[in-house]
Amino acid sequence: MNTSFTQVTQSTKTRFGRLGQYGLLIAFVGICLILSLTTPRFFTVQNLMIIVTQVSINALLAFGVTFIIITGGIDLSIGSMVAVTGVAAASFAHPDTYPVVVPVLIGLLAGLFFGAFNGFVITRSHVPPFIVTLGTMTIGRGLALILSKGRPVSNLSDSFNFIGGGKILGVPTLILILVVAFIGCSILLKKTVIGRYMYAVGGNEQAARASGIPIGRVKMIVYTLGGLLAALAGILLTSRITTGQPNAGQGFELDAIAAAIIGGTSTSGGTGTMTGTLLGALLIGVISNGLDLLNVTSYYQEVVMGAIIIGAVVLDSMNRTNKN
Amino acid sequence: MIPQPYMLEVTDLTKTFSGVVALDAVQLRVRPGEVHALMGENGAGKSTFMKLLIGLLTPDSGEILFEGISLKAANVHEVLKKGISMIHQEMLNVPELTVAQNIFLGRETTGGLFRWLDDSVRNKQAAALLAHLGVSIPPDARMKHLSVAEMQMVEIAKAISNDVKVLIMDEPTSALADAEVTILFGIIRELTQKGVAVIYISHKMDEIFTIADTITVLRDGQYIGTYPATELTENSLIKLMVGRELDRLFPESTTQPGVEVLSVQHLSRKGAFSDINFAVHAGEVLGLAGLMGAGRTEVARAIYGLDSIQSGEIHLKGQPITIKSPQDAIRQGIGYVSEDRKQLGLIPALSVKYNITLGNLSTYADGGFIRSQRESTAAVDVMAGLRIKAAGPDQPVVYLSGGNQQKVVIGKVLQANPAVVILDEPTRGIDIGAKSEIYKLIHELKASGIAIILISSELPELLGLSDRIVVLAKGKQTALLSKKEATQETIMRYAMQP
Missing domain, CATH: 3.40.50.300 (P-loop containing nucleotide triphosphate hydrolases)
Structure with a gap:
């Protein structure tokens, strides 16, 4: 009857939806296969580790921005936050000054403060996040230059440089931190009350409010998380290049947003997963690595990357139209 | 011809x-x-x-x-x-x-x-x-x-x-x-x-x-x-x-109204309504009648904390309460099923289960971590209790029919164990079979001792379900009618009053 008819159509729709979710994974595996066959150096432990290491900073930023985009927001200031927090940490990381926890905590606190500031202005002013974070992006860049007096902050302690440049049992610390952050962010998003609220706020803010969800608090939390993860990325980058660079992180926000979008996070909010974002970041990393190995110049790589972003969103919207 | x-x-x-x-x-x-x-x-x-x-x-x-x-x-x-x-x-x-x-x-x-x-x-x-x-x-x-x-x-x-x-x-x-x-x-x-x-x-x-x-x-x-x-x-x-005959649309209710649950006194909001006074009792359906723009939904939104009030008092079980947000209202035991299901009721992309548990999620969580088993059990219970027809608890709510979507919203509101529920046009845009289901549900809520404020533009529905009816006209309260006094004609007369 009536109900069985709707159920039939719905179950086919769900099946299409699942296929869409796996589409990215299929694309990722496919590209890896092609690269393994065309370039002998691609599928080696050493090269794969290089890829993940290169990807990790972007992935951390992308995790943060995924939370934010799921709530229907955006954060353009994370690249600048990488510079501010990196410079702030580096200033306290010279040899024989403070124990290594001090620069790390300073960096994280700077990110926490910066992210919370974004959240505070966005929730209090009702100015769109795009504009608020466009402003704080510029402010952040200025702060990084002021803090460092426009010069790179170098001569950092060995223990600080180990954080992002060392290896534990042969595995780069960056990869270990990435794995831990991924698991943490996934649990937060999927298994906690606050994670569910993020989806609700992005899915329908008015209904979320009417359901008694503290919208302001949810937004404060996601922008603060974005700041914290940007700080983590900033500290790791500074440690890895052994210098606090006031010009670091320019354009990082766009790479992070691209990873989230390729990973299936809808810019209109309400959908997205950490697994998708991680795959998106890895896909970007694999493609740029593969193009390197195939001796494609970086100019062409930019063109390819842009095309992939558009392609991902087109596929996503086609998938969505199918469902409707 | x-x-x-x-x-x-x-x-x-x-x-x-x-x-x-x-x-x-x-x-x-x-x-x-x-x-x-x-x-x-x-x-x-x-x-x-x-x-x-x-x-x-x-x-x-x-x-x-x-x-x-x-x-x-x-x-x-x-x-x-x-x-x-x-x-x-x-x-x-x-x-x-x-x-x-x-x-x-x-x-x-x-x-x-x-x-x-x-x-x-x-x-x-x-x-x-x-x-x-x-x-x-x-x-x-x-x-x-x-x-x-x-x-x-x-x-x-x-x-x-x-x-x-x-x-x-x-x-x-x-x-x-x-x-x-x-x-x-x-x-x-x-x-x-x-x-x-x-x-x-x-x-x-x-x-x-x-x-x-x-x-x-x-x-x-x-x-x-x-x-x-x-x-x-x-x-x-x-x-x-x-393809079959329906039961009587409005079943006879035997529930007797009990103690006063919620009352409003001199409730006013600038440009929307002024000096509204009524009380609703446990197991009672209080109808709110009026023309479009009379201020019925506005009164409901104000009681629920979606809009602020300029003056007046809200009492819950005899105690004065302050409601500044829907969060406050839910905590005090007030539930609201909006006239605008799509805008205010549902998160379309989320599943039936997630929508049902959204209003009271912390009940299914320990230390902020959701217990999936407890959440699923609760959702399945609600779906069975309200006879929600869906492919399963994980089906996105956007694919449900209007009547079933409405039940999901009601289910969500009931999860918070409200003492009073405001139903704003609960049968708008849903078919006759689903309507009779919603009516049955209202009777069940009544029997369980919940106080209900019902807003409806369909007079037969309002008359068939309400124990008493408040009539609003242009933001003012023009009548409080008992079941005996209330007819389509009297309601219309008071609703058209200047």
Whole structure:
């Protein structure tokens, strides 16, 4: 009857939806296969580790921005936050000054403060996040230059440089931190009350409010998380290049947003997963690595990357139209 | 009288979606100047049928003849140009543009030396159209500032501003109060006298028998038949639609009202309502009646903390309470089922389960971590208890029928164990079978001792369910009627009071 008819159509729709979710994974595996066959150096432990290491900073930023985009927001200031927090940490990381926890905590606190500031202005002013974070992006860049007096902050302690440049049992610390952050962010998003609220706020803010969800608090939390993860990325980058660079992180926000979008996070909010974002970041990393190995110049790589972003969103919207 | 030739002839129209038949050899024959009601439960195929008619979808087989010419391959624009126009149930408009700009979208006028846009002509024409419809909406008001009912009137104005020959109206009265319905019916009669054919879709039986000349019934995508309205009764029509006879729509309630649960005193909000006083008791249904714009929804929103109040007091179980947000209201034991399910009720992309548990999620969590097992059990219980029909708890709520979506919203509100529930137009846009389900549910809530405030623009519904009825007119309380005193006539008299 009536109900069985709707159920039939719905179950086919769900099946299409699942296929869409796996589409990215299929694309990722496919590209890896092609690269393994065309370039002998691609599928080696050493090269794969290089890829993940290169990807990790972007992935951390992308995790943060995924939370934010799921709530229907955006954060353009994370690249600048990488510079501010990196410079702030580096200033306290010279040899024989403070124990290594001090620069790390300073960096994280700077990110926490910066992210919370974004959240505070966005929730209090009702100015769109795009504009608020466009402003704080510029402010952040200025702060990084002021803090460092426009010069790179170098001569950092060995223990600080180990954080992002060392290896534990042969595995780069960056990869270990990435794995831990991924698991943490996934649990937060999927298994906690606050994670569910993020989806609700992005899915329908008015209904979320009417359901008694503290919208302001949810937004404060996601922008603060974005700041914290940007700080983590900033500290790791500074440690890895052994210098606090006031010009670091320019354009990082766009790479992070691209990873989230390729990973299936809808810019209109309400959908997205950490697994998708991680795959998106890895896909970007694999493609740029593969193009390197195939001796494609970086100019062409930019063109390819842009095309992939558009392609991902087109596929996503086609998938969505199918469902409707 | 010799019957006029058909204006629109649909023969054996069939449409399938990925192998599933949505419409199976459906017929429709419409004469000029008639009101032709298209009846069927939700899911019967009415929407698909109308989308095929206006060119939004292409049929698999069958024929649509309009004034003798096949429309089969026509697109929306061509169909519109031929004079077939539809007023959508979900209003499509540009919120940032003015009323006049929306009415004449795509038909702007230019003037002066540089042929710049000139709204003055269109504003005058829009004002005339709206005045003709008997509504006082300023033509230069932004669309986004209008109420749902006013938007509906603008949609109607837009349709008749075109040179329309067939006008399709999908639930045109769902947001209108009785006085506006009367105006709308006047307009429909005026149009039909000019030879316009109206295809009318509604779930409201009394309207169908007031306005329709001919009735075509669909059930589960099948064509059941076409009948002159005079040959059918409400019961025989329902039987044709659902294929079985329904129980009595409003079951007799034996629940006696208990202690006072919620009362409001001198409640006022500037520009919306002033000096509202009523109390609702455990196991009682208090109806809120009034015309569109009388302030019923505004009172509900204020009690629930969605809007602030300027003065007055709210008491819960005798204690004065302050409500600044829906969070406060839920904590105090007040639940609200909004008239606007899509905007305020549901998170469409989330599953049935997630929507149900959203309002009270911390109950299913330890230290912020959701216990999936506990959450699923609760959701499955609610689905069984409220008889929610879905493929499963994980199905996104957007795929459910209107009636089942409404039950999900009610389920969510009940999860917080409210002492009082405000139901704002709980049966808007849902079919008759689902309506009777909602009515049963209201009785069950009543029996469990919940106090209910019911807002409805359908007077039979309000009268059938309420123990007492508060009537509002233009933001003021004009009457508090007992069940005995309340009739359609008395309510209307108080609702029209200045």
